[in-house]
Amino acid sequence: MTMFLKQLSFLLLAIVGVVTATTTCHDETFVPDAVLRITAENKTQSCLPSKSVVLVNGTSPGPELRLLEGRTYWIRVYNDMPDQNLTMHWHGLSQAVAPFSDGSPAASQWPIPPLHFFDYEVSPPVGRAGTYFYHSHVGFQAVSASGPLIVEDLVNPYPCDEEKIVFIQDVFTNNDTTIEQGLVSPLNWTWSGESSMILVNGEGGGTANGTFCNASLSTIDVEPGKTYRLRFIGATALTFSSLAIEGHESLQVVAADGSYTKPLNTSFLQLGSGQRYDVLLTTLAYPTKSQYYMQLESRERPTLTRGYAVLNYGPKPSFISPPVTPPLTLSNTSTTFLDYALTPLSFSDISDFPTADQVTRRVTIKVHQHLLSGLTKLIWLEDNYSWTPEVPAEPYLVSLYKNDGIEFPSMDRALANGGIDNKTGAFPAQIGEVVEIVLQNTGADSGGVDIHPWHAHGAAYYDIGSGNGTYDAAANEAKLKGTTPVKRDTTMLYRYTSGSVGNGTDAGWRAWRLRITEPGVWMVHCHILQHMLMGMQTVWVMGNETEVLGKVPKPEVEGYLAYGGNVNGNETHWPEVVHFNDLWAENQ
Ligand SMILES: *[C@@H]1O[C@H](CO)[C@@H](O)[C@H](O)[C@H]1NC(C)=O
């Protein structure tokens, strides 16, 4: 069934509200499709001394998960940590059918308590095959607790000889606890420090702020004269990377986030936290050496972090040093990178793009950095609201079901306040609306401007571009003429000057257009982990009360509504779960 039909019938189901749910006990007879075990262990990474790191199955990145489009999977996630909460988010995949499986503790689910496990229901629809990743959504854990998630095609539009994952991460000198405490402390606010190294597939060496780190590099093993699909995954906490491969100037982009595109050639990539690009690379027929460096550099930070990996044609050496002199001069930030240039490959993505006259509402979110009066604490505001991990006290969806913590957001209050309901702090949207979301950068209290990779949970949006100053819909429509944007889930809000622009001055924008089709509670946030801890997150409630909560009546989801409720398994208790996808299918 097509995505559209699936959404339509899901919507009808929600409206008719005929669901009769029963919970299923996942006892010893139940076999999950995949298992992830999360621990905190002392580990050395790159040149850093051993410190506590949150790992998936003992490694960072964790093991690759491969799912097939159009199937439902149960992924059992064990929180084996004795003293930390955990969730897992399936970055880029919509959890419209299984709302408690989105893994965002502020919006959709209680975290998995220490020494418990949770069965996530993940169902990539047909048409969304592509490159994704999974990561924790608690605190700073996602700096290491993440791994590749590949949704395989029923029919691959870009056949190639082989494919390789290029999973990009940061490491920091301080541990997660120290970083978290520093960023939320009111009286002693402390920055995390800059990235100590950029890792590729868990390894990396190079320089950080001019200090050389001689750690062994990871290899991407290739053979001459073959075509590879490289799946680049931006799983960094902070780093916005500029990257290129020595001797291999032709990279052909064929997918952005989870969307196939028409092929587009580029010699370098820019990759923010949360973004993915799939690239076809044809290797040299006659390489003149065994190893070619892939060079990665941080951009838009006060200090430069430079890491390397190698494209390896020869036998695998036991230790590969980073070069002392960088082989490449990498591009500075391009504020136009692939914007207005990528085109969807699929006909349905092209035909589904809403035209300007279909847009029913535009919501501009002002992004601002604020220094709390009398303190050293910096916070991020979106329309004067700061959404830190402690806000709200219980996940938003849980509150709505329990009808206790927070009321259902009011469309009237939202319309009177530029899109945000000023009582609940959430952005409501009605099914059937076509909304433009404009992320409007503004000068900080200090006058400075920063960059932000903005990510949306739920359905992907059409990215309609970015620019300097204040968003101008008519001018942008002229730029869009003759183009069809691509569906994305993470795109960059840039800065256009390194200097001061003045407190509150508009200083660059990024705009999205989306049809509201999938009822649910969805986070829309900057993907820089530090910024999230500092409040750079919003919550959208799409659909009315019947549509959001009517999927499954309250008694059936009771186990999801309490922290440590009976949907969590442990050594003496099997989880009692709702099979949301089966319910949906039964009601067709
Ligand atoms: C993770 O480790 C568990 C055992 O600890 C194993 O059963 C499971 O298959 C591993 N998961 C993956 C995706 O490799």
Ligand SMILES: *[C@@H]1O[C@H](CO)[C@@H](O)[C@H](O)[C@H]1NC(C)=O
């Ligand atoms: C990690 O190292 C610290 C300090 O050496 C030690 O106290 C702690 O028990 C270790 N943790 C683990 C999980 O091994």
Ligand SMILES: *[C@@H]1O[C@H](CO)[C@@H](O)[C@H](O)[C@H]1NC(C)=O
């Ligand atoms: C993190 O680092 C701080 C400061 O060095 C230390 O006190 C704390 O025990 C560390 N936490 C863990 C979990 O290792």
Ligand SMILES: *[C@@H]1O[C@H](CO)[C@@H](O)[C@H](O)[C@H]1NC(C)=O
């Ligand atoms: C885990 O989450 C619960 C519910 O939000 C909270 O009460 C508890 O303090 C958290 N535990 C830790 C160790 O952070």
Ligand SMILES: *[C@@H]1O[C@H](CO)[C@@H](O)[C@H](O)[C@H]1NC(C)=O
């Ligand atoms: C403030 O934080 C810094 C860095 O974490 C630490 O070195 C310092 O001791 C702290 N000061 C106070 C007063 O807690």
Ligand SMILES: *[C@@H]1O[C@H](CO)[C@@H](O)[C@H](O)[C@H]1NC(C)=O
């Ligand atoms: C970077 O190095 C310079 C020169 O050694 C030093 O003054 C500065 O404090 C360093 N910055 C960071 C963030 O480590």
Ligand SMILES: *[C@@H]1O[C@H](CO)[C@@H](O)[C@H](O)[C@H]1NC(C)=O
């Ligand atoms: C890095 O370390 C390796 C292994 O110890 C050594 O062979 C190599 O010479 C070192 N490279 C530099 C530039 O220090």
Ligand SMILES: *[C@@H]1O[C@H](CO)[C@@H](O)[C@H](O)[C@H]1NC(C)=O
């Ligand atoms: C919300 O905004 C309206 C104006 O649109 C105002 O009358 C009302 O007092 C505000 N409510 C809160 C809780 O700020």
Ligand SMILES: *[C@@H]1O[C@H](CO)[C@@H](O)[C@H](O)[C@H]1NC(C)=O
């Ligand atoms: C910047 O503007 C905001 C909003 O008008 C105000 O609250 C803040 O105090 C200003 N900051 C400075 C440093 O003037």
Ligand SMILES: *[C@@H]1O[C@H](CO)[C@@H](O)[C@H](O)[C@H]1NC(C)=O
């Ligand atoms: C962006 O606009 C500001 C204000 O007009 C201007 O100073 C700056 O040079 C512009 N930046 C770019 C890259 O065009």
Ligand SMILES: *[C@@H]1O[C@H](CO)[C@@H](O)[C@H](O)[C@H]1NC(C)=O
């Ligand atoms: C939600 O919208 C549907 C479809 O328009 C409508 O049938 C239903 O009555 C609405 N529910 C509420 C609570 O407004």
Ligand SMILES: *[C@@H]1O[C@H](CO)[C@@H](O)[C@H](O)[C@H]1NC(C)=O
């Ligand atoms: C295991 O889960 C059950 C049901 O939620 C709970 O009653 C029990 O206390 C849990 N055991 C532990 C050790 O947390």
Ligand SMILES: [Cu+2]
């Ligand atoms: Cu940000």
